[in-house]
């Protein structure tokens with residue numbers, strides 16, 4: 001049986017471990033809290049992130065990164081984007097030197113504006129043929145419940161992507177390969193920011209026209225940034241683009257949409273963040289995505305406005321009416 005290591009015992013790390021186990025692999029999860037690892041091993045459940053769901057027997061958890069990585073034929077990384085650099089500095093010595101490193105993360109590093117695959121390359125020295133990304137419409141709870149979903153395994157090396165595709169193709173999870181790592185990562189990170197805006201519209205009591213308008217124009221600005229950075233524009237109409245954007249902006253399970261909804265209802269960033277242990281990546285990544293847009297001279301009005309709301313410089317209501325009142329133009333991708 002193939003062993004896969006999953007670093008991160010949160011919602012998605014645990015749900016993706018379930019996919020891997022259901023696809024026939026032995027999975028070792030590294031968890032930050034020893035007490036949670038003990039509960040996963042003894043009760044086959046992750047009560048903090050996926051309460052009430054029984055995990056497959058092929059999943060075990062450990063607080064020891066060397067034990068998690070030992071003998072693994074692939075290493076999956078599922079920690080918050082902004083902690084990845086610090087985490088990899090600690091783990092670099094124990095990660096196997098020749099196996100694929102798979103990012104499940106949907107964020108852009110604050111300060112450096114690096115995508116997660118770039119942080120992985122910098123910290124581990126791995127080449128593009130070893131670094132992959134899994135991204136798509138994959139709300140963790142639904143996946144862990146065994147509800148059907150598709151996703152994308154992106155890697156510059158087709159052979160690596162195909163091997164990883166086989167590792168995670170389960171009876172309910174259908175992965176497609178893609179060689180556009182940049183597009184898949186930017187699709188995943190930017191949809192979180194658009195979901196914040198959609199959530200704000202919902203929190204303000206606006207209806208489906210407002211949501212659909214933000215989703216559609218959000219996809220346009222995501223593709224605009226992506227193509228400026230070298231992504232394939234077709235990626236944005238695929239699972240890691242439109243697919244993930246629609247799932248996230250439609251689902252009450254989305255942490256980013258929910259965060260936006262609470263902003264729209266008048267709560268502050270500090271109040272909302274203080275009330276949850278889960279990460280809403282868009283709250284930090286909105287500023288790095290806006291920075292990326294500035295560096296590449298790309299117009300991203302929704303991301304810009306969300307960044308201002310998160311920084312406390314604008315209210316959600318002012319944001320939506322400011323977006324509407326921008327100078328009128330032609331509908332186009334360029």
Ligand SMILES: NC(=O)c1ccc[n+]([C@@H]2O[C@H](COP(=O)([O-])OP(=O)(O)OC[C@H]3O[C@@H](n4cnc5c(N)ncnc54)[C@H](O)[C@@H]3O)[C@@H](O)[C@H]2O)c1
Nearest residue numbers: 009010011012013078079083104105106138139140278279
């Ligand atoms: N939850 C989903 O539905 C989902 C789906 C696809 C992708 N993702 C992405 O996966 C990544 C992980 O998200 P998640 O949903 O598992 O988040 P989560 O909030 O559910 O869990 C985060 C995990 O990281 C750990 N953690 C927090 N701070 C840490 C630190 N400084 N060092 C190490 N570990 C730390 C937490 O203890 C927890 O185990 C994010 O980038 C997210 O966007 C999530």
Ligand SMILES: O=P(O)(O)OC[C@H](O)CO
Nearest residue numbers: 136137138139254255256
């Ligand atoms: O709960 P969110 O908002 O982090 O979104 C989860 C996934 O990324 C959906 O694909």
